[in-house]
Structure formats: C-alpha cells, structure tokens
Amino acid sequence: MSHPPPLKAGERAFNLLLLLFSAGVFYEAYRISGFDLPNSAGAFPLLLGAIMIVTMLSILLGQRHHPRPAAGGALGELRQFLATHFPLPVVLFSLLAVGYLLAPAGTRLHRCHGTVPAHRPALSAARPLAQRRARHRADHRGDLCAVHTAVPGLSPLNRQRLANEVFHG
Amino acid sequence: MATAFDGYPLAQQGEAGRAIGLSTVMSVIGGLLGTLVLASVAPYLADMALEFAPRDYFLIAALGLLLVGSLAAESLSRGIFAAALGAVIGLVGLDPVTADTRFTLGSMQLMGGIHYVVVMIGMYGVAEAFFQLHQLDATPVRQKVDKILPSLSLVLRFLPLSIRTSLIGVIVGALPGTGGDIASLFAYDHAKRTVKKPSKPFGEGAYEGLVAPETANNAAVGGAYVPMLTLGMPGDAVTAIIIGALTIHGLNPGPMLMIETPYIFWFTVGNLALANLFLLLFGLTGIKLFAKVVELPKAILIPLILVLCVVGTYSLNGSMTEVYWMLGFGLLGYFMKVYRFQMGPVILGVILGPLMDKSYRQAMASVGNDSAAFVSELFPTRCRWC
Structure with a gap:
C-alpha cells in the first residue's frame, strides 16, 4: 500500500x-x-x-x-x-521597505547626535548581506574549480551537479 | 512545459541550438496556421454569436472556468476553488444593475471594484518574484547554443505532424479558458500516439516531441483570439489582458466589434501574422542574446520585477491603494503557488465572473425567475440552430 x-x-x-x-x-x-x-x-x-x-x-x-x-x-x-x-533577510528588508514606503518623503530618523535619512538603515543592513553573498559566490567558484581540476572535460551542467553533490551533499 | 519533455534531453545531448532553431520554425508555422484559421472562422462565428442568448454566454463562460479548473490545476477541487475565488474578486464593488454593494466591507475604495490588471500583476509578477527568492543563490548554467538554423529537409520531414498539431492547437485554444499549455500537452499526447517511428524515443530527445507542443502552443494563440473577438470571452490569460487593452481604447470585444469596427479585427489578424514573421527573424538571430537574460543574477532580476510591478500598477489609476492591493494579491498568489493552486483559473475567474453573473441574471429574468425553466433552457432537447 x-x-x-x-x-x-x-x-x-x-x-x-x-x-x-x-x-x-x-x-x-x-x-x-x-x-x-x-x-x-x-x-x-x-x-x-x-x-x-x-x-x-x-x-x-x-x-x-x-x-x-x-x-x-x-x-x-x-x-x-x-x-x-520568512528567512531573516527577507523579513528585515520587507519591514525596511514598508517603513520607507510609509514614511513621508524626506523623513529623517532622530537619534542622539543629529538625524539619519530614512534610507540609511536599509543601506546599512544591505552591506553585511552583500558581503556574505560575495563570500558565498567565491566559495561556489572555488567548488567548481576544484571539480574541474579533479575531473576535467565535464560539461558546465555536469560540473555544477557534481560540485553540488560533493560539497553540498 | 511539454516542450521540455524532449527539449531538455536534447540540450543535454549538446543539440540545444538545433532544438531551438527547429522549435522556432515550427512555432512560426503553427502561429501562421492559427492566424489563418482566425481570419477565416471568426467572421462566421461572430455572425452566429449575434444570435446568442444570455444563457449561451453563461454556459460558455461556465465551460471555460470548468475546463481551466480541471485541466490547469493538480486536482479538480483546487482548480474550481481557484476559479470561484477569481470570480468573487471580479464581483467586488457596486452591482451594475441594482447598485447594491458586493464584498466591499463598507470600504469606499472597494466600491469601484478591483481592477483585474492589479490581480494579474500581483499573482503573476509579484508572486513569481517572491517564489524566486528561494532560488536566489542558484547559479545559472551556461548552455552552449550553436548550429541554430535547421535544414530544409528536417523542416519538411515534420511538416505533416506540425499541420496536424496546429489544428489541435487552434481547436483547444478556441475553448474559453484553455490556452497554449493545455494545447501543447494534447499535441504531445497526439504525437506520442500517432508517430510510430520517432527520431529517438519520446522523453529521450525526440524531435517529434519538440515539434508537436511548439506548433500547438503557437497555433493556440490564433485560436484564443476567436472567442475573444467574437464573444468577448478570453481564450486564455493573454487574451484576457488584450480585452483590457481594447476596453481602455473604448472598444468592446464581442460580436459587435466585427460590425462596428471591422478594421480592428483585420488589424489584429495582420499584427498576429507580422508577429510570427518577426518571431522567425528575431528567434533565429537573437537567441544567443536572449539566453543571456536567463543568466542575469536573480538578486538583480527580482528587485527589477518588483519595481516594474509597482510602477505598472500605480500607472493604471495613479492610486497607491491599488499598489497595496497588488502586493496583497502577490502574497496570496505566492502561498497559493507554494500549496499547488494554479493562478490561471483565478485570473480567468476575475474576467469571466462578472460576465457570468450578468448573463445568469439576464437569463433568469427572461424565464421569469423560474429555476426549472432556466435549467431546461440551458439544456434544450433539440439544437436551436437546426
């Protein structure tokens, strides 16, 4: 059954x-x-x-x-x-986007020593994420190079499959 | 979808270029045959449609919704639910006959109804962008595309099959609510059953498995225009958008369009023929360039899609409320997609819902609100045109 x-x-x-x-x-x-x-x-x-x-x-x-x-x-x-x-980056950026959408044009967020423009938090949050993505891409390129060195002559599709299988289970 | 059954194995065997070239040429043949059928059949059908009563419109719209519900979705229940949900969205606002408010929840903004383009952008554009977020880290595979132009002997070899599957495409496309995807599945099945000696086994890179769905898919475009131009009913989601475009320009798709503005009909036929010729030109010359679009990183593509969705929705009426609605439908569409509901029946429901409501009430009024008489009118014992 x-x-x-x-x-x-x-x-x-x-x-x-x-x-x-x-x-x-x-x-x-x-x-x-x-x-x-x-x-x-x-x-x-x-x-x-x-x-x-x-x-x-x-x-x-x-x-x-x-x-x-x-x-x-x-x-x-x-x-x-x-x-x-709802992975954390998606939730964080959705909240920032909604906040930016709802804030009237030119709104500046108050803090202790002056003010910050409303778009600054979004850009600040984007920086570590962009760095993490760049590291991920570099790792991926490294994986493909390792596969190419070990098994030369594979098609790009098969090289990618093998890399995924070996390095990511 | 059906093209991928044999197209993907062909790409794996290093024949992506030839497969794309052959499917482009066959698509053009199918598209031109579909246009020819549209030009020859639609005027006669429009004459016949002038005698259609409201009950006929109701039946055709119901047939369309049931067809798309049963064929497009994983299960009949899911398809019918999606179509009914779309129809409910289409009915939001003031009733055109009695001015009763329907599903407005007391909101002034909802009294004008929900524009179906808002639903379409949300459910197709935003939902797909959200869905693609799951594959943000996927690296696109570069495919070698060369030897695109197919030989004349190869084209002539598959011509009889392409004519047969084009006819299947036109007929399936002309059924309200169906469209290219369903036509291509029918055509693939036909090719599997009728071709005794395919170039390779089906599913392992048979050219016949590529030719059949591609011709049917494009022939269905001409077929889908037949009910749209003659009855005012969209054949598929694309013709639903074209109905909106015609309405924006003050034109009323339906039998009267052929009488009042026949040049629009012939203009559409000419455009379709021209589009197929351009498909041949750009399809064969620009495919290497188009392949690059697939390689565009999703981290760039998804925000671009979202921005265009917001701009497109805002430009409809200059209303931010519609933008919020569009995002809401995007979220709903995302979860519906995740849980295996199809978007096609929802969109067609939004278009066909008000039409069904209007024709149902007219038909019911014409028989004095007698339900038994209404049912016997819907299913007469003899043909009205005989």
Missing part, C-alpha cells in the same frame, strides 16, 4: 484559512440580498461562496490521511514554515 506524500509546512493551516475565508464570502453574499429572487444581486455570489466551501472541504478531506511535514508537532511545523517562507 502506498503512503500519501507529507503535506508542506503550513499547508493545512492555509487551507483552513481559505475555508474560513470561503465561509466569510458565503456570509457576505447572504447579506447582499439573502435568499431572495434567483436573479438578485446576491444570488450568483451565494453560489460562488457555496462552491468555494464545498471544494475546500473536499481538499481538506482528501488531505486527512497525509502525514505532518515535520517532527515536533504543530510547533515544529511552525518553525519549518517560518524558516522556509
């Missing part, structure tokens, strides 16, 4: 949120004109809300036997979800 593939981290929670959203759609559609005439403004939205609920329930029922994606229960899954979709 084949085992169903494990769900992705947060998949069930996302589907439950969509089910909740579908229920909200159905309720909002009902508020437009209730179960009034079949050609009222809310009739077609009601139908759509019902379709969304039914299909999402069928998706969730289909997933009930799929194993959890990570060990450690809900907390482990949450950790895996955050690590996959």
Whole structure:
C-alpha cells in the first residue's frame, strides 16, 4: 500500500484559512440580498461562496490521511514554515521597505547626535548581506574549480551537479 | 512545459541550438496556421454569436472556468476553488444593475471594484518574484547554443505532424479558458500516439516531441483570439489582458466589434501574422542574446520585477491603494503557488465572473425567475440552430 506524500509546512493551516475565508464570502453574499429572487444581486455570489466551501472541504478531506511535514508537532511545523517562507533577510528588508514606503518623503530618523535619512538603515543592513553573498559566490567558484581540476572535460551542467553533490551533499 | 519533455534531453545531448532553431520554425508555422484559421472562422462565428442568448454566454463562460479548473490545476477541487475565488474578486464593488454593494466591507475604495490588471500583476509578477527568492543563490548554467538554423529537409520531414498539431492547437485554444499549455500537452499526447517511428524515443530527445507542443502552443494563440473577438470571452490569460487593452481604447470585444469596427479585427489578424514573421527573424538571430537574460543574477532580476510591478500598477489609476492591493494579491498568489493552486483559473475567474453573473441574471429574468425553466433552457432537447 502506498503512503500519501507529507503535506508542506503550513499547508493545512492555509487551507483552513481559505475555508474560513470561503465561509466569510458565503456570509457576505447572504447579506447582499439573502435568499431572495434567483436573479438578485446576491444570488450568483451565494453560489460562488457555496462552491468555494464545498471544494475546500473536499481538499481538506482528501488531505486527512497525509502525514505532518515535520517532527515536533504543530510547533515544529511552525518553525519549518517560518524558516522556509520568512528567512531573516527577507523579513528585515520587507519591514525596511514598508517603513520607507510609509514614511513621508524626506523623513529623517532622530537619534542622539543629529538625524539619519530614512534610507540609511536599509543601506546599512544591505552591506553585511552583500558581503556574505560575495563570500558565498567565491566559495561556489572555488567548488567548481576544484571539480574541474579533479575531473576535467565535464560539461558546465555536469560540473555544477557534481560540485553540488560533493560539497553540498 | 511539454516542450521540455524532449527539449531538455536534447540540450543535454549538446543539440540545444538545433532544438531551438527547429522549435522556432515550427512555432512560426503553427502561429501562421492559427492566424489563418482566425481570419477565416471568426467572421462566421461572430455572425452566429449575434444570435446568442444570455444563457449561451453563461454556459460558455461556465465551460471555460470548468475546463481551466480541471485541466490547469493538480486536482479538480483546487482548480474550481481557484476559479470561484477569481470570480468573487471580479464581483467586488457596486452591482451594475441594482447598485447594491458586493464584498466591499463598507470600504469606499472597494466600491469601484478591483481592477483585474492589479490581480494579474500581483499573482503573476509579484508572486513569481517572491517564489524566486528561494532560488536566489542558484547559479545559472551556461548552455552552449550553436548550429541554430535547421535544414530544409528536417523542416519538411515534420511538416505533416506540425499541420496536424496546429489544428489541435487552434481547436483547444478556441475553448474559453484553455490556452497554449493545455494545447501543447494534447499535441504531445497526439504525437506520442500517432508517430510510430520517432527520431529517438519520446522523453529521450525526440524531435517529434519538440515539434508537436511548439506548433500547438503557437497555433493556440490564433485560436484564443476567436472567442475573444467574437464573444468577448478570453481564450486564455493573454487574451484576457488584450480585452483590457481594447476596453481602455473604448472598444468592446464581442460580436459587435466585427460590425462596428471591422478594421480592428483585420488589424489584429495582420499584427498576429507580422508577429510570427518577426518571431522567425528575431528567434533565429537573437537567441544567443536572449539566453543571456536567463543568466542575469536573480538578486538583480527580482528587485527589477518588483519595481516594474509597482510602477505598472500605480500607472493604471495613479492610486497607491491599488499598489497595496497588488502586493496583497502577490502574497496570496505566492502561498497559493507554494500549496499547488494554479493562478490561471483565478485570473480567468476575475474576467469571466462578472460576465457570468450578468448573463445568469439576464437569463433568469427572461424565464421569469423560474429555476426549472432556466435549467431546461440551458439544456434544450433539440439544437436551436437546426
């Protein structure tokens, strides 16, 4: 008997949120004109809300036997979800971008000895990340050179595959 | 997608150049055949479409949504859910008949509705940029591209197959909601079943596996224009965007377009033919240059895409609210993509939702709000045109 593939981290929670959203759609559609005439403004939205609920329930029922994606229960899954979709650099830069977007043009952040322009924090945060990326690229080039020295004559694609296999498992 | 089944093995065997050249020539043949069918069929279909009742429009739109839902997504439930979600987004705002507010949550900004271009940019552009963040460190593999021009004998050898798969492409493309991806999968399947002696086994670098999806993919473009120009229904996501472009210029795609502004129809046909000729010219000469775009580091490409998405959305109505909506749809699209929901049904739902709502209510009103009569009108026991 084949085992169903494990769900992705947060998949069930996302589907439950969509089910909740579908229920909200159905309720909002009902508020437009209730179960009034079949050609009222809310009739077609009601139908759509019902379709969304039914299909999402069928998706969730289909997933009930799929194993959890990570060990450690809900907390482990949450950790895996955050690590996959919200890595620190992405969160940091998103927050800086949103802050910069919301700050009126020409805003300067106050600090003890004067002020700093609003774009300065973003640039300061970018510097160590750029340095880390440069180190990563240099390492990668080193890996490719090592593979080329050991096995000359490989195509670029195979050289890359071998380097990934040897150095990154 | 179907092209990669045999295109990738060919590239691994060092035949990337010839594969690209052959698929370019076959794409042009498919595209020109699709344009020819559009020019010859669309005027007759437009005449017929003048007799279409609201129930017919409702049925065709429902067929389109069901088709795209079932064929584009991993499971039927996911596809139908995505299409219904798109239709709900399309219905946000004031009802055009009764001026009731629908899904506005009391917000003034939502009363004007959500522009579908905002949804498209968010779900295709921003979501894809977010998705690519996972492969930020991936180093692009440089592929040697040479010997691009295919020989005449090679082209002539695959001509019968390309004509057959072009016809498949046109027919599948003309179904509302389908498009090139689905057409190419049908064509690949056809080639697998009908070609007894392929150049190599399918999946291991057969030229037939390259020719079939490429011709069907481009022929589907002409096919997708047929329902768009004659019925005002997009054949795929691209024609959905073109409907928006025509509307911005005060044109109303549908049967009346052929009567009121026939020059627009012939202008479109001419453009499609010209585009195919330019594809041949630039495809064969510029492929080495285009390959460089793939090698562009993602750390540069992703911010560029995001900036263009913001600029494109803001330029629609000069509204920052729409930019925030676009980013929100980008985030939703990202998670939908991660959890295996397709974007195509959502986009088509946004376009077809209001059309289905309008035709459903007109059809229901025409039978005096009698649900049983509505159902029997939808599925008549004899053909109305016989």
